[in-house]
Amino acid sequence: MSSPVTSNDREKVVSKLPGWLRQNLKIRAAQHGVEIQAAVEQGIREWCSLASAVATIDTAGSDSFSTFLPFGQWEEFRQTAADRRVSLTQGLAQSIQLWLDANPAPNVERPEITRRIIVCNQKGGVGKTAITAGLGEALAESPEALHAVRVAKALAKALRESETQAGQAPPTEDPLDIENLPGPGLKVLLVDFDPQCHLTNQLGAAPVPMNGDSLTSHMAGDPKGDLRDLIVSIDDETFGGRLHLLPACNDAFLLDVRLSAVRAREAALERALAPIESDYDVIIVDCPPSLGLSMDAAAYYGRRRDGEKPGQSGALIVVQAEDSSADAYELLTTQVDDLRGDLQVHIDYLGIVVNLYDSRRGYIATSSLQGWVDIKDPRVVGLIGDLKEQKEAVRVKRPLLAYAPKSQQAIGMRALAREVL
Structure with missing residues (x-):
């Protein structure tokens, strides 16, 4: 669902996500120095633009997850999920996994001289x-x-x-x-x-x-x-x-x-x-x-x-x-x-x-x-x-x-x- 509560030009959206995937998202976003809402936005955008469905994510044990997205993106996402006959939870999980796959953990920067x-x-x-x-x-x-x-x-x-x-x-x-x-x-x-x-x-x-x-x-x-x-x-x-x-x-x-x-x-x-x-x-x-x-x-x-x-x-x-x-x-x-x-x-x-x-x-x-x-x-x-x-x-x-x-x-x-x- 979406809420009129906004962050600048964004609306608050609430769905569900498995805890392990939420934790991976938090860590990877911190590693790349980006906000979680920006990572979710990018993942949903990429997911909606795909020509076909992706692998199913295990969403067992999902609980509440909220973030802020640009106005209109959540509705587009809901429609795409309906067209692909997947739940919002499954679609969101796939979107976030898509972003994780596209943004792997950066390598630790090693000094040239110890x-x-x-x-x-x-x-x-x-x-x-x-x-x-x-x-x-x-x-x-x-x-x-x-x-x-x-x-x-x-x-x-x-x-x-x-x-x-x-x-x-x-x-x-x-x-x-x-x-x-x-x-x-x-x-x-x-x-x-x-x-x-x-x-x-x-x-x-x-x-x-x-x-x-x-x-x-x-x-x-x-x-x-x-x-x-x-x-x-x-x-x-x-x-x-x-x-x-x-x-x-x-x-x-x-x-x-x-x-x-x-x-x-x-x-x-x-x-x-x-x-x-x-x-x-x-x-x-x-x-x-x-x-x-x-x-x-x-x-x-x-x-x-x-x-x-x-x-x-x-x-x-x-x-x-x-x-x-x-x-x-x-x-x-x-x-x-x-x-x-x-x-x-x-x-x-x-x-x-x-x-x-x-x-x-x-x-x-x-x-x-x-x-x-x-x-x-x-x-x-x-x-x-x-x-x-x-x-x-x-x-x-x-x-x-x-x-x-x-x-x-x-x-x-x-x-x-x-x-x-």
Whole structure:
């Protein structure tokens, strides 16, 4: 049936559609960046113009479906359905399937050069590991499903609101600030570069045994096997085998000592990971809170390579809205700037992530956040709240985006992923 309720020059129409077909339509329309009503309009137009009927669609279990179509199109569709002796539900299902067939899911866009993201800060306890995991999970989410994402304007809004939020609860998400978008579907490797093994433990993997093969051994020029043999898959259907982890080993506590005897030691991480780079679209390195040679190697690994566009790879700095993070930030940027000058390389900053934020902590938190926002270059690209879901996910050793995919933290991680992309 049709209704006089209009959207510009359109009328509302109501019919029925099987749930699986409606879901496919929602996902495919989002993948192509078109409105559902535009996809239905195009499908009906094509269906009405066919010279003969198409294959019957299984419409069992159909329920109500409504959209807006140009005035007159629904009546033309009804007449065509009557002429072909099919129900309106069947005709609509065929029309939508026709549009789906004509607009297949786009291929995931793969970077020409594997992107390398170095998650760092010289201060421990700011949540680098949580950001590393959440960012990697968000980048690997399925492109064949829709996921709640906080839009860019919502981040700006949250940053503005934070200035006046002292003593109040953290702002809640406005439904209008959330979009349901397909996942990027990228192949991601998380590298636990911290001898404390936090990333490895949080994702439910086992640290690499001492005295065996490890990333440290490969960096020190003493490999005992193929680095691929150490990599484990983070198994969850939302990642579809695209999310992998290179676990840490406690021998990384000795890495700086071992690197001191290695030639061109700043390139040690790059030499170790080079054989596996082509297997991934993005490699994210969870760095230790260190000012030593290992951090030099990580920063060098994230440098801009020949032919790589600015901002594709580089350092993502995780901070908290408190003073000690600012002190550590100065130490990190000084080290990176010295490396830039000494080696004559470009190391880009991908942005600042303010993690574990809670405006109820008052003036210290809100004024510190404003201080990060005022830096401008690098700019704040993520604001992640201090909420229980992340702690719960760590306790049960599951990825946050699998454990609590609709949580505010998960929504924020997806927003961060799109800012970094």
